[in-house]
Amino acid sequence: MTDAGKAQAGSVRVRFAPSPTGYLHVGGARTALFNWLFARKERGAMILRIEDTDAERNKPELLTGILEGLKWLGVDWDEGPYYQSERTELYQAAGKKLLANGSAFLCYCPPEKYVGGDHAEEGGEGTKVRRIVRCSCRDGKPSTPGTKPAVRFKVPVGGTTKFFDAVFGEREFSNEEIEDFVLLRSGKDGEEFGQAMYQMSVVADDIDMRITHVIRGADHISNTPKQVLLYRSLGAEPPIFAHVPLILGPDKSRLSKRHGATDVNMYKREGFLPEAFRNFLALLGWSPGGDEEFLRTSQLLEKFSLQGVSRTNGVFDRAKLEWFNTQYLQKLPIGDLLPEVEAQLKEDGLWKEEWAAGAGHGWFLKTVDLLRPRIRLLPDFSSWSRAFFSDEFAIDPAAKAKFWKDEKVPGLLAKLADALAALPEWNHDACDHAARKVAEEGGVKAGLLINATRVAIVGQAVAPPLFDTMVALGQERVVGRLRDALTEWK
RNA sequence: GCCGCUAUGGUGCAACGGUUAGCACGUAGCCCUUUCAAGGCUAAAAUACGGGUUCGAUUCCCGUUAGCGGUACCA
Numbered sequence A: 001m002t003d004a005g006k007a008q009a010g011s012v013r014v015r016f017a018p019s020p021t022g023y024l025h026v027g028g029a030r031t032a033l034f035n036w037l038f039a040r041k042e043r044g045a046m047i048l049r050i051e052d053t054d055a056e057r058n059k060p061e062l063l064t065g066i067l068e069g070l071k072w073l074g075v076d077w078d079e080g081p082y083y084q085s086e087r088t089e090l091y092q093a094a095g096k097k098l099l100a101n102g103s104a105f106l107c108y109c110p111p112e113k114y115v116g117g118d119h120a121e122e123g124g125e126g127t128k129v130r131r132i133v134r135c136s137c138r139d140g141k142p143s144t145p146g147t148k149p150a151v152r153f154k155v156p157v158g159g160t161t162k163f164f165d166a167v168f169g170e171r172e173f174s175n176e177e178i179e180d181f182v183l184l185r186s187g188k189d190g191e192e193f194g195q196a197m198y199q200m201s202v203v204a205d206d207i208d209m210r211i212t213h214v215i216r217g218a219d220h221i222s223n224t225p226k227q228v229l230l231y232r233s234l235g236a237e238p239p240i241f242a243h244v245p246l247i248l249g250p251d252k253s254r255l256s257k258r259h260g261a262t263d264v265n266m267y268k269r270e271g272f273l274p275e276a277f278r279n280f281l282a283l284l285g286w287s288p289g290g291d292e293e294f295l296r297t298s299q300l301l302e303k304f305s306l307q308g309v310s311r312t313n314g315v316f317d318r319a320k321l322e323w324f325n326t327q328y329l330q331k332l333p334i335g336d337l338l339p340e341v342e343a344q345l346k347e348d349g350l351w352k353e354e355w356a357a358g359a360g361h362g363w364f365l366k367t368v369d370l371l372r373p374r375i376r377l378l379p380d381f382s383s384w385s386r387a388f389f390s391d392e393f394a395i396d397p398a399a400k401a402k403f404w405k406d407e408k409v410p411g412l413l414a415k416l417a418d419a420l421a422a423l424p425e426w427n428h429d430a431c432d433h434a435a436r437k438v439a440e441e442g443g444v445k446a447g448l449l450i451n452a453t454r455v456a457i458v459g460q461a462v463a464p465p466l467f468d469t470m471v472a473l474g475q476e477r478v479v480g481r482l483r484d485a486l487t488e489w490k
Numbered sequence B: 001g002c003c004g005c006u007a008u009g010g011u012g013c014a015a016c017g018g019u020u021a022g023c024a025c026g027u028a029g030c031c032c033u034u035u036c037a038a039g040g041c042u043a044a045a046a047u048a049c050g051g052g053u054u055c056g057a058u059u060c061c062c063g064u065u066a067g068c069g070g071u072a073c074c075a
Helices: A026-041 A062-073 A088-100 A198-208 A218-233 A264-270 A274-282 A297-303 A318-331 A334-347 A358-374 A397-403 A409-421 A428-442 A446-458 A466-473 A475-489
Strands: A013-016 A045-050 A079-083 A104-107 A150-153 A160-165 A169-174 A182-186 A193-196 A213-217 A240-244
Touching (some): A026 A213, A062 A264, A088 A104, A088 A193, A150 A218, A160 A218, A169 A218, A213 A218, A218 A240, A409 A446, A428 A466, A466 A475
Antiparallel strands (some): A182 A193
16 A cells, blocks of 8 residues: 555545646536535545546646646645556556456457447448457457557456446446456557556556545546446445536537636636635535525535535536626625735736735725725726726726716816815815815716716726725825826817 | 436526425616616526326426437546
């Protein structure tokens, strides 16, 4: 037994096992999340295992992104990452054990003989047909001199293989449907056998790591009987399986790049809050049973159960994800939001150290709180709200066209600037009274002046309520910006 | 083709034999209003189809259809 197997005995042990052949797909992310929630809920262990046995397709550099995505999601682990590429002896030993106890056999057939393909004669044009289920080598006879054998599992003839799935219930497959699958590839050059195949390595690892619950995508359901057969032949008890339904695109086909972003790091970059994303993802294919759906991480942890996992594939609905994000932007304790905003402003070069502590921090907190009801994504803090954090901002032509079209506007703004400059106290009500007075004296509705002023001081048609905005910006900047705005008419 | 899984409004989920089939997103309208959001209210919108079982089916069984998954010396 390796190090992996020695840790805490008894309790629940789950694993997330990505393979570095791509980025962290939202489907994989959800599988990781469910494993993590289950492990934490059950006070068990979460193990991270990298399934990199396919040297051909494996790209080590992709692992960084996968780990980054997991970190962003808040999925951590107690053991690992273990790399299957470093555990090949374990799989070789398992394969040889099966060979020795008669559960497997040496196969000398050329690989092409087995590869399924288009077989027009049997099923009609372009139909895929499986060519071979039982290999003729299984009874030990034919050895082709000079060729290196692969190790195949000797699937029982007749009978069925059953397993328990916490989501789908008791399952039973006919062994006649299971082909004599490869355990160890045929060896190259000096080696006896080549790299282990997926079925061999997962089972060997899951036994060695004493995994109690295998939570993974439903695309593995039909692999499961093969694995159960391996557990038995290796003298081990199979774990409890829990297959999670797949995530689909809007057209109900399996979610892929052509549906838009499928890499979780894309959502990170777009500026979604990790907790919002997590909440959304948790509810795609799982439900606590009732109507609640705004569930913070602590509540997810409290309510998660495999019984609540759905059996139907679900469509990834970006609109709902965005809704969750705006909800979190508004409802999160401000203290939880501030670090996210700070990171965003830093990234966009707008951050000022004075906001880190003291009075500056107080201002920062109040300003973020003022802005957040209107924010959709984190980067909006530095784009849409730029005028709050920087004096360099542009005046939106469309806003100008909409709210500066009355020719009284320049005169009104000039008077307002003077009135505001004269205020001894700078607060919401003082600004409010001053503005309404200017509007009244100018013979216009307050709204006309208010809207025009908003454009002048933040450059946009949309912003938080004007007098709150004025307080946030401060007297000096507001007056200055009003006067600067007048130059727009010259 | 074969094997398997699934089937509640456009979408995500509730209802685990008895409800006027509930909630949320989205959509439409109204209210609020200082812009835009948010918020409040209202509306349209579903048990895929056909057979059973049952006093009674969204719920249990069978079939059909559809979607998805698998069918590799990929994972």
